[in-house]
Amino acid sequence: MAEKRTPALLVEDNRYCPGCGHGIINRILAEVLEEMGLADEAVVSLAVGCGGLMMYSFGTDWIQAPHGRAAAVATGIKRVRPETCVIAYQGDGDALAIGFSETMYAAIRNENITTIIVNNGIYGMTGGQMAPTTLPGQKTATSPAGRDAETTGLPLDVIAFMKERKVGYLARGALHSAKEINKVKKYIRAAVENQQSGGGYALVEILSPCPTNWHMTPEAAMKHIEAEVEPRYPLGEFVKNGVKVNA
Amino acid sequence: MLSITCSGFGGQGVLTAGLLLANVSMEAGKKLTWVPSYGSEMRGGTASCHLRIDDNEILNPFYSRMDALIAMNEGAVESFADRIAEGGALIVNTSMVADRAFRKDVRVVRVAATELSQQLKNPRGANIIMLGAAVEATGLFPAEQFADGIDGYFQRKGKNNPLNRECFMQGVQAARKAREASWI
Amino acid sequence: MAMKLMKGNHALAEAAVRAGCRFFGGYPITPQTEILEYLSARLPEVGGVFLQAESELGGINMVYGAAAAGCRAMTSSSGPGFSLLQEGISYIASAELPAVFVDVQRYGSGLGDIFQAQSDYFTATRCGGHGDYKLLVYAPASVQESVDLTMLAFDKADEYRNPALLLSDASIAQMMEPVELPEMRDVNFDRPWAMRGKHGGPNKRVSSTMYYIEDFDAYIKAKYDAMIAREQRWESVRVEDADVVLVAYGVSARICKEAVALARERGMRLGLLRPISLWPFPVKGFESVNPDVRGYLAVELSALPRLRDDVLLATGQRVPTESFLGGMHIPEPSAIIEKAAELIAE
Numbered sequence: 001m002a003e004k005r006t007p008a009l010l011v012e013d014n015r016y017c018p019g020c021g022h023g024i025i026n027r028i029l030a031e032v033l034e035e036m037g038l039a040d041e042a043v044v045s046l047a048v049g050c051g052g053l054m055m056y057s058f059g060t061d062w063i064q065a066p067h068g069r070a071a072a073v074a075t076g077i078k079r080v081r082p083e084t085c086v087i088a089y090q091g092d093g094d095a096l097a098i099g100f101s102e103t104m105y106a107a108i109r110n111e112n113i114t115t116i117i118v119n120n121g122i123y124g125m126t127g128g129q130m131a132p133t134t135l136p137g138q139k140t141a142t143s144p145a146g147r148d149a150e151t152t153g154l155p156l157d158v159i160a161f162m163k164e165r166k167v168g169y170l171a172r173g174a175l176h177s178a179k180e181i182n183k184v185k186k187y188i189r190a191a192v193e194n195q196q197s198g199g200g201y202a203l204v205e206i207l208s209p210c211p212t213n214w215h216m217t218p219e220a221a222m223k224h225i226e227a228e229v230e231p232r233y234p235l236g237e238f239v240k241n242g243v244k245v246n247a
Numbered sequence: 248m249l250s251i252t253c254s255g256f257g258g259q260g261v262l263t264a265g266l267l268l269a270n271v272s273m274e275a276g277k278k279l280t281w282v283p284s285y286g287s288e289m290r291g292g293t294a295s296c297h298l299r300i301d302d303n304e305i306l307n308p309f310y311s312r313m314d315a316l317i318a319m320n321e322g323a324v325e326s327f328a329d330r331i332a333e334g335g336a337l338i339v340n341t342s343m344v345a346d347r348a349f350r351k352d353v354r355v356v357r358v359a360a361t362e363l364s365q366q367l368k369n370p371r372g373a374n375i376i377m378l379g380a381a382v383e384a385t386g387l388f389p390a391e392q393f394a395d396g397i398d399g400y401f402q403r404k405g406k407n408n409p410l411n412r413e414c415f416m417q418g419v420q421a422a423r424k425a426r427e428a429s430w431i
Numbered sequence: 432m433a434m435k436l437m438k439g440n441h442a443l444a445e446a447a448v449r450a451g452c453r454f455f456g457g458y459p460i461t462p463q464t465e466i467l468e469y470l471s472a473r474l475p476e477v478g479g480v481f482l483q484a485e486s487e488l489g490g491i492n493m494v495y496g497a498a499a500a501g502c503r504a505m506t507s508s509s510g511p512g513f514s515l516l517q518e519g520i521s522y523i524a525s526a527e528l529p530a531v532f533v534d535v536q537r538y539g540s541g542l543g544d545i546f547q548a549q550s551d552y553f554t555a556t557r558c559g560g561h562g563d564y565k566l567l568v569y570a571p572a573s574v575q576e577s578v579d580l581t582m583l584a585f586d587k588a589d590e591y592r593n594p595a596l597l598l599s600d601a602s603i604a605q606m607m608e609p610v611e612l613p614e615m616r617d618v619n620f621d622r623p624w625a626m627r628g629k630h631g632g633p634n635k636r637v638s639s640t641m642y643y644i645e646d647f648d649a650y651i652k653a654k655y656d657a658m659i660a661r662e663q664r665w666e667s668v669r670v671e672d673a674d675v676v677l678v679a680y681g682v683s684a685r686i687c688k689e690a691v692a693l694a695r696e697r698g699m700r701l702g703l704l705r706p707i708s709l710w711p712f713p714v715k716g717f718e719s720v721n722p723d724v725r726g727y728l729a730v731e732l733s734a735l736p737r738l739r740d741d742v743l744l745a746t747g748q749r750v751p752t753e754s755f756l757g758g759m760h761i762p763e764p765s766a767i768i769e770k771a772a773e774l775i776a777e
Contacts, residue, residue, distance in 0.1 A: 011634075041628040045496065055636065061626045063499050064638035066522050069492035072456075072484070076496025076504070079480045080454050080620070081627050084500075102492065105485040266436070266607075273436050273609045281436070281607035307689035308606055308682075309761045 007034050011059040016050065017124075019218025021175045021208025025118060026054055028185045029087070032192055033060065038085045045074040047090035047099075050124040054089060068099025071106035074113045082112070085195060092119040092133040096156050100132075107162045110200035114191045117158065117203065120210040121229065128213030132156040135232060140213075155232055159205060163238045168200035170239040174207035176225040180235070187237065199242060207233055248301035249387055250310045252327055253374075254284075255319025255340070257294045260374030264317060265296035267378060271396030272300045275388065280308035293322040300387065315385050317377045318344060319360070336384040338377050338422075354430035356380045358421040364414060372414035379418020384426075390419040434609035439577045439599060440465035442610050443533065444473065446581035447505050451618030452531070453479035454504040456493030458486055460512040461545040462601040463535035467507070477615075487512040491519030491532075498523060498530040499637045501625025503585055503618055507533030509601075510543050513551060513559075520594060521560030525639040529588035529595075531581070532566070536600040538732075538759055546759065547601035547682060552737035555598045556710040565655050567595040567662060568709040570680040574608035580707070582613055591658060598709060600732070602682045602761070658711055665713035666705040669695065670720045673702030675771040678742050679730040680706045683757065687730050690764035694771070701771055706741075714745045726750050726774040730767055732757040751775075 007030035016022045033039050042060040046052050048067035055062060065073040070088040078086040088095075088106070095103045095117045106113060122140055123129040129142040133155050137146040159170050169191050173184035184206055191202035207229050209221035216224060237245050251268070253261040262283060269281045277300050284295035297313075299305045315336040318324045320343045328350060331337055336354045342361030349355045358380050360373040369375075375397070382393045394412050401407035437445070444466045447455075455470045467483065474481040480497070484490035490506045497504040508516055513534040523530050534555060538548035555568050567587050569580040577599060584595035621627070626635050641647045666684075668691055670676050677687040684705040694701035704720065706713050727746060729739035736754035743752050755762065755770045 040630045043500075043626050043628060055638065059629075059634050061629050061635045062637070063496065063626060064522075064526075065495070066492060066518055069488065069495075069519070072489045072492035073496035073499075075482070076454065076456065076493035076498070077500045077626060078496075079482065079493070080497045080502040080504075081500045084626075084628050101485050102489055105489060108485075269436055269607060273434055279609065282602065283605055305608075306692060307686045307764060308602070308608075309686065311763060 007031050009034060009039050009059040010057055012057045014057040015053045017212040019209060019211035019221060020050070021120065021206065021210075022050055022053070022118060024175055024181060025116065025184070025206055025208065026058060028181070028188055029089075029116065030058070032185065032189045033085070036189070036192060036196070038192065038196075041083070042085045042087060043077055043081070045070040045077065045086065045088045047094035049091040049094050051089050051091045051094065051118055068094050068097070069102050070094065070099065071111070071113070071115060072102040075106055075109070075111050078111065078113050085192065086113045088113060088115040090115065090117050091124070092117060092121065093123045093131045096132045096158055103158070104161065107165055107167050107201045107203065110166050110168065112195055112198055112200055113202070114195045115201070115203045116188065117205045118208045119205050119233065120208045122210050122213045124210050124213055135228060157233060159203070159238050162203065163244060166200070166242065167203070167239055168242050169194040169202035171203075171237040172205045172207070172233060172235050174225055174230055174235055175209065176207070176222040183235075190237070190240070194241070205233070248299055248305070249315070249385055250297070250299050250313045251315040251317070251381065251385070252295055252297045252313045253317040253319070254293060254295035254323030254327055256292055256322075259319040260371060261294050261317070261319055262296050264374035264378045265298055267375070267397060267400060268298055268300070270400050271388070271393055274396055274399065275392075277302060278305050280305045282308050293320070293326065295323070295326070315381050317381050319374070319377065320344060336381065338380045338384060340373065340377060342373070354384060354425070356384050356422045356425040356430075358418060360418070363417055367410060367414055367417065369408065369410035369414050372411055375411050375414040376418040376421070379415040380422040381418075383419040383422035390416065434611055436607050437574055437610050438465060438607050439571070439574045439604040440535065441469050442574045443577040443581050443597065443599065444469040445612060446578040447531070447585070448473055448477055448479070449613050449615045450503065450582045450585040451616045452503045452505050452585065453477070453620070454494065454497035454502045455480070455506065456482040456484045456490040456497070457506045457508065458484050458490050458512060460509045462537055462604050463507045463509045463533060465604070466533060487515035488518065491516045494530050495519055495523050495528070498528040499526065499626045501620040501622045501627065503529070503620070505531045505533070507535065509535045510537045510539070510551065513554065517554070517560035520566070521562050521564065523594050524564035524566065525562060525641070526637050527592040527640045528637070529585075529592055531584045531588055531595050531597065533597045533599060535604045536598065545601065547732060547761070549600060549681060549683060549731045550733040550737065551598065552709065552731070552733070555596055556712070556741070563651065565658070565710055567591070567593060567658065568598055569595065570598045570707060570709050571603055572681050572684045572705065573603070574606065575610045577603060578610055578612060587662065591654065593654070593658070598681070600681050662708055663711050663713040663715050664707035665716035666707060667716055667719060668703040668705070670702035670704055672700055673721050673724060674700045674775055675726045675728060676702045676704055676720055676724055677728050677730050677767065677771065678704045678706070678738060680709060680738065683730045683732055686762055686764055687767060690767040693764050694768045699768065699772065701768065712741045712745060717745050724750060726771070727752040728755050728767070728771050728774055729753070730755045730757070730762065734758045
């Protein structure tokens with residue numbers, strides 16, 4: 001078996017908390033870009049939040065977008081540099097709360113970019129507040145009695161909104177097992193391939209652990225995804241090559 | 248410097264009349280400003296534009312007293328007739344404005360422009376008839392020179408209609424008759 | 432060259448295209464919508480990109496991306512929409528990217544109304560968004576200047592790698608005047624800092640430059656000081672012997688020009704200092720003013736004094752300095768003369 005080398009695009013050790021899913025996803029993205037020969041063509045539009053820590057360790061061109069606006073920034077780049085491979089890398093609070101409009105409109109325009117949304121159900125950078133994706137009953141720093149769906153709504157499933165639109169590719173993966181991590185890599189690769197073939201908007205949402213703010217061990221956080229999060233957020237590919245997949 | 252206002256219902260071509268005046272003046276090397284009615288003034292269906300035309304730089308595009316008013320409808324007379332400078336010209340479309348004694352200290356040209364344009368089979372030319380009267384009444388340009396300018400303008404747009412010149416000259420005639428009748 | 436009769440908004444938009452602008456992202460709002468409408472047809476003709484965004488937030492962030500990719504990029508808005516642009520403007524300024532914005536001012540805070548005003552002066556000239564930055568701010572007073580200053584704004588934005596703002600207003604935007612348009616420029620967007628993939632070189636990082644520049648505080652202060660030293664622009668009319676100097680920009684300055692001419696006919700020594708750059712404010716323009724000037728009158732279309740504050744700062748409040756506030760109304764030159772006379776009668 002060949003030795004698993006660290007992708008050259010990961011230029012420094014990452015700055016995420018122990019057990020955080022971002023490190024895994026950064027590595028997968030770096031591997032996909034390198035395997036596809038796109039390391040020199042890629043431009044990443046980076047969210048504000050934990051995802052933004054990627055700036056220290058990810059070796060492509062990148063731009064720091066304002067909070068929530070990564071898809072709009074990515075749009076500006078892609079429209080004037082269609083030959084680049086543009087990735088919007090965002091957390092759930094960034095993409096689905098403050099940036100819901102920008103995120104949705106990139107999909108509505110079927111913008112030829114690839115969006116990665118890391119869904120850990122919480123605002124990590126600011127210390128664990130309720131996010132649009134927080135589960136009902138989940139305790140956070142701003143829902144100390146647990147999220148009340150009556151007054152704050154149900155967890156937001158962005159793919160449910162997007163799959164009714166004309167888009168190129170939609171998939172949701174999770175990080176709680178080696179098998180699922182391999183699928184995430186397959187999805188990200190498909191989402192980048194979709195962009196390279198001019199397929200329009202592509203999104204991969206990834207259910208990811210935040211042991212620090214979930215107040216769990218990394219192992220318990222992975223189990224939590226499988227037991228509690230995944231039932232709320234079905235996994236799989238929902239749109240491929242612009243066609244809805246009947247899962 | 249000449250300050251001239253064109254006013255009427257939207258659809259009566261008041262902005263176009265102003266544009267024609269502006270374009271022909273520009274082609275003749277004059278300086279000018281064209282300011283459309285705007286904001287609250289624009290509500291209620293009345294449209295206006297306000298022009299200043301001169302050989303020298305136009306300092307202020309706005310004015311409170313005008314040298315001539317092209318009044319396509321009652322609203323135009325109500326809004327602006329009081330603001331015509333003494334000795335200025337009121338060109339009034341008697342097809343749409345009840346004929347009456349207007350101000351005694353201004354020169355009045357009555358022209359049934361809407362009806363006349365229909366008779367001339369150019370129903371959208373009422374504004375050009377009014378413009379003809381205004382050009383002649385103010386002496387801004389010799390009538391034939393301005394008529395050539397109108398032809399040139401529409402030719403450049405690729406849609407010249409010889410009836411436009413005829414409409415313009417009818418307006419000129421109306422002003423000449425008004426002058427002969429001492430503008431009463 | 433042949434003159435063309437154009438509206439301020441259309442002339443500004445055409446000038447942007449001729450300055451090499453190839454990206455526009457924006458949102459409709461009166462009285463600047465004609466800029467969008469014009470560019471929606473015009474930019475594709477020259478291989479550029481026009482995008483109608485979902486909001487001003489979307490538009491300004493598209494401009495941020497396009498500018499980072501090296502493209503000459505622009506957005507325009509008015510009043511309420513200009514407020515929404517401020518977040519993105521702060522990011523673009525902090526990343527030291529060139530871009531051009533337009534605020535066609537309309538009256539009022541909140542929703543306000545669509546007619547002309549000059550009330551956004553502070554937002555434009557102080558620092559409308561968060562943090563430490565300034566925009567180069569240019570105020571056209573005619574349709575021709577809407578063209579000339581748009582060309583200048585793109586060039587200066589590039590020269591300083593700092594965004595520039597054209598502060599127009601509803602009347603300059605809606606009026607028509609004959610203009611002379613410049614030749615089309617050819618601008619190379621493959622600048623060394625442009626994001627387009629690293630292609631074997633070091634990766635390019637676009638974020639607040641404070642992360643990468645040593646002694647950033649001193650660096651950024653020096654950058655803006657250089658603009659203050661070199662980029663003041665103004666026009667003065669008969670200020671050398673004036674007893675009262677009017678200070679006005681944009682459409683107000685046009686009215687003041689007539690006021691000066693009228694006052695001089697009447698033997699009253701009135702002058703005008705017209706800032707063309709609102710930031711940097713043309714402090715140097717005051718050097719040629721009559722040393723025995725007896726008062727300054729800032730003439731502005733707002734309900735509260737704005738421009739007056741900069742006159743006070745420029746002159747050190749040596750003589751009476753007041754505002755003539757047009758508010759919602761276009762002032763009469765005679766009313767301005769009257770107020771100026773009162774100022775020195777006191």
